[in-house]
Amino acid sequence: MTAPLLRVSELSRNYADRREALFAPRRVTHALEPTSLDIHEGRSLGVIGESGSGKSTLVRLMLALDSPTTGTVEFRGRAVSRGRRAAWFRRQTGIVFQDPYASLDPRMTVGRIVSEPLWGLRIPGDHRQRVLEVLDQVGLDAEMAGRYPHEFSGGQRQRIALARAIVHKPCMLVGDEPVSALDVTVRAQILELLAGLTTELGLTLVLVSHDIGVVRDLCEDVAVMTDGRIVEQGATAHVLAAPQHPYTRRLLDAVPVLDIPDAPTHE
DSSP states (O other): OOOOSEEEEEEEEEEEOOOSSTTSOOOEEEEEEEEEEEEOTTOEEEEEOOTTSSHHHHHHHHTTSSOOSEEEEEETTEEOOSGGGGHHHHTTEEEEOSOTTTTSOTTSOHHHHHHHHHHHTTOOSOHHHHHHHHHHHTTOOGGGGGSOGGGSOHHHHHHHHHHHHHTTOOSEEEEESTTTTSOHHHHHHHHHHHHHHHHHHTOEEEEEESOHHHHHHHOSEEEEEETTEEEEEEEHHHHHHSOOSHHHHHHHHTSOOOOOOOOOOOO
């Protein structure tokens, strides 16, 4: 197998809590236990687990948005670190967050929001033209570039967030619960758009979700997390069809199934 696009090695994150008394020792919260994970180029990985399982912590560390307590992240064999030295890595990655309204600056127009990665990362070229191109890719009209986030629906705002995530042409896209704040109909539309863009642009996709159905439909590989650690990983079809870890089986058993009675027959 070829070398991974991104490799996480023994990555962990601990947080020191406040002291309960002046001379009492600090309690430590282990948000992420030492974790290793390979993400291969062109593949799609779903990270599933309940709230508090460590999914978002793993993603933040993976994208150098937070500093690990231990461990390393490598992208194409090159070490990734935070701060200005990570600018090269930012050009390769894009992220879509859970709440589309909270992730967009209400004081900025859509055009400026979407173009932010272009001037922030000093990407050359015609920024205005690129913004119009990417708005069209996510199903938004060019005239929307002059409007503000509050003028849009939740689904449209998430399309704006997605446009911002891909405007600088990254090779890896990360979605941290990107549809959980949307209603069912809009979720289906955004997921269809996400699947289409991933294929069209040849993106490597990392999707964080507590929704097993979403991961089953979009992701070739899956990693199951609980209590800050990955307990099972592999091909999605195999893991979900024949889970080996008790926690994975509990997750699957918890998926609601509607028992719809047969319609009555009339003689």
